[in-house]
Amino acid sequence: MEFGRRVVLAVGVLVAIIAVSFLIDMAVGQVYAGGSTDALLHTATVTREDLRHGPQSWRPYATPIAIGPGDLPSGSWYLAFAELGTVPVGGNPALARKGVVRVHYRFTDLAGTASFSVYGLRAGDGRTWTNRQSGYGTSGYYVSGTAAAGESPRWASLLEKGDRYVVEIAGSSRPVDDDVAWDTRTFWFERTGSGLDGIHITTDPAVPKGQVTETGDFEGTFYVTYTGGNVVGDLFLMVAVDRPQPEDFELLLESTFVEDDE
Amino acid sequence: MKRSAYFSLYEIALLSLFGALAFVARMAIKIPLHIPGNSGVLWVLPVIIGTALVRKPGAGTYIGIVSGLLASFFGLEALHVFDIFKYTAMGVTVDLISMAFGHRLDRPVVGFIAGAAGNLVKMTVNYAVHLLLGVQGTFILIGIGVSSVTHLVFGGIGGILAALIIGRLYRAGVVHQGDVPDDG
Numbered sequence: 001m002e003f004g005r006r007v008v009l010a011v012g013v014l015v016a017i018i019a020v021s022f023l024i025d026m027a028v029g030q031v032y033a034g035g036s037t038d039a040l041l042h043t044a045t046v047t048r049e050d051l052r053h054g055p056q057s058w059r060p061y062a063t064p065i066a067i068g069p070g071d072l073p074s075g076s077w078y079l080a081f082a083e084l085g086t087v088p089v090g091g092n093p094a095l096a097r098k099g100v101v102r103v104h105y106r107f108t109d110l111a112g113t114a115s116f117s118v119y120g121l122r123a124g125d126g127r128t129w130t131n132r133q134s135g136y137g138t139s140g141y142y143v144s145g146t147a148a149a150g151e152s153p154r155w156a157s158l159l160e161k162g163d164r165y166v167v168e169i170a171g172s173s174r175p176v177d178d179d180v181a182w183d184t185r186t187f188w189f190e191r192t193g194s195g196l197d198g199i200h201i202t203t204d205p206a207v208p209k210g211q212v213t214e215t216g217d218f219e220g221t222f223y224v225t226y227t228g229g230n231v232v233g234d235l236f237l238m239v240a241v242d243r244p245q246p247e248d249f250e251l252l253l254e255s256t257f258v259e260d261d262e
Numbered sequence: 263m264k265r266s267a268y269f270s271l272y273e274i275a276l277l278s279l280f281g282a283l284a285f286v287a288r289m290a291i292k293i294p295l296h297i298p299g300n301s302g303v304l305w306v307l308p309v310i311i312g313t314a315l316v317r318k319p320g321a322g323t324y325i326g327i328v329s330g331l332l333a334s335f336f337g338l339e340a341l342h343v344f345d346i347f348k349y350t351a352m353g354v355t356v357d358l359i360s361m362a363f364g365h366r367l368d369r370p371v372v373g374f375i376a377g378a379a380g381n382l383v384k385m386t387v388n389y390a391v392h393l394l395l396g397v398q399g400t401f402i403l404i405g406i407g408v409s410s411v412t413h414l415v416f417g418g419i420g421g422i423l424a425a426l427i428i429g430r431l432y433r434a435g436v437v438h439q440g441d442v443p444d445d446g
Contacts, residue, residue: 006363010375017382018410025407028400040401086401091296097405124292229296257401 042085046239046251050170052182054078054156059117059238060165061130061196062189067115067240069142069212071134077115077240078156081185082170084235084255087120088199088226099259100205101224101235108250110145110218112243118224119187120199123233128187129198129226131210139201139210141222150246163189169236185236198228205258223258269324273316280312281328284349288329289337298405299413302381303420305329309353310376310424313360314367315437322360326353341391348387352380368428370421377421378414385413 055076058064066073088100107114117140120129131139159165168182189195200210201222208225226232239251269277287304309329313322330349337345359367359376366372392402431437 003363003366007371007375010359010362010379014375014378014382014414017386018407018414021410022407024403025405028403028406031400040398096296231296 040086040256042255044082044084044170044253044255046080046082046170046253048150048153048245048247048249049155050080050082051078051153051156051241051245052080052168052170053159054240055152056158058161059130059133059240060119060128060159060167060187060189061133062163062192062194064161065130065133067117068113068242069140069214075242077242078153078244079159079167079238079240080170081119081167082237082239082253083185084224084237084253086255086257087232087235088224089232089257090198090226091229091231093260097259099257100208100226102221102256102258103224103237104221104254105143105219106252107143107145107218108252109147109246109248110143110241110251111147111149111245111249112145112241114143114145114251115238115240115242116141116143116201116222117238117240118199118201119236119238120224120226120232121185121187121234121236123231126186126188126233127190127195129195129228129232131199131201132196137197137200137209138212140212141201141203142212142214143218143220144214144216145218147246147249149243150249152244163191167236185234198226198230199232200225200227205260268320269316269318273318273321274324277312277316277321277324278328280308281325282332283308284325284329285332285337288333297412297416298409299381299385299416302377302384302413302417303423306352306356306377306380306417306420307424307427309356309380310367310373310421311428313353313356313376314365314424314428315431317360317365319357319361322353322355322357323350324353326350326356329353341388344391344395347391348384351387352384355380355383368425368432370425373421373423373425373428374418375421377424378418381413381417381420382410384417385409 057073059067067077068075086101089096089098118131165187166184168184202210203222205223208227284305293300309325312325326349330346333345334343356376363372
């Protein structure tokens with residue numbers, strides 16, 4: 001076959017691949033737009049055994065920051081980290097389907113106060129963002145419970161201060177054998193002052209920078225937003241409780257991606 | 263009778279260097295465009311140039327395997343050890359295109375086809391590995407249309423650049439077509 005024909009044939013194959021890609025995109029887009037988003041729902045359950053870290057007054061960042069409302073670390077909190085299974089998307093709307101992560105929570109037998117914070121890991125290198133704890137742009141979500149406190153979790157251990165934190169992840173692949181290690185992830189904070197203004201907690205997606213919410217509702221919804229231009233690779237929710245939890249303590253989490261224009 | 267090796271020592275050294283260069287280009291240089299496939303403009307260069315210089319079937323595959331092994335064990339991408347599949351697939355594709363066009367990777371149109379096809383195959387293998395690992399298809403396949411176009415464009419640009427570099431190397435006499443030393 002002469003050279004020109006080979007070129008035409010090769011270009012034809014490339015065009016066909018592009019066409020097939022657009023057909024797949026259209027088909028998937030119709031399913032996504034017209035169908036239920038239940039298939040995209042990620043669920044996680046946090047029990048008292050998942051409170052792997054603490055008691056401590058601070059949560060991971062380049063320098064330890066407060067968990068409870070306010071600027072300064074205080075109190076004794078037990079921490080659990082759950083993966084949300086999806087990520088918020090920011091950046092240029094012409095290049096990406098921007099959206100937020102909707103998180104629906106339901107507590108059973110919550111003692112004391114629960115504090116939600118989010119940690120987003122940058123795709124590629126694991127640099128971590130978290131919601132700002134003090135100053136302009138602070139966001140957070142706190143739930144007050146009424147149950148009686150339980151026994152201190154003997155398995156909980158303090159996190160080591162630094163710029164890298166290895167945290168144990170709560171989740172469905174729960175080890176049944178003590179010899180089986182828990183899943184862990186590393187949060188890395190590049191420097192103090194960086195990584196606090198990208199990711200936020202809000203009750204209204206129209207207010208992407210978020211706000212601080214304190215509630216007594218054991219069931220509710222909030223959103224995780226991202227206002228930076230990078231790509232969030234993984235998203236984790238930290239739930240901290242300021243008292244040891246009773247045996248029946250449980251937190252159900254349902255998370256899903258919600259496109260901005262929905 | 264001693265059987266001669268398919269690749270000479272010189273060629274193996276050359277291909278390994280280009281494999282390492284593909285890995286370094288992928289890892290060390292980040293273009294902040296945030297467009298899918300934009301890295302293809304850089305990392306197809308070593309694959310295509312190495313394949314063009316050695317001019318033997320399997321040269322691209324060798325570069326792909328070397329860069330894939332490096333990316334699997336020393337890379338920072340999400341797929342970790344599974345990265346070897348996409349790097350190898352890209353090398354195989356460049357090999358096939360090179361053979362189909364008589365190893366004329368110094369021609370910009372062939373360079374475009376090799377770069378675009380390599381980057382598209384890399385994208386396809388990437389999606390396939392994600393699906394095999396259990397990521398929900400609806401979630402990752404949304405946007406595959408635009409993504410395939412950007413992979414084609416960036417891979418194609420990288421391929422054209424590679425062809426121009428190869429052409430200059432030929433014309434400058436740094437390497438000669440079909441005249442790469444094959445004695446180890």
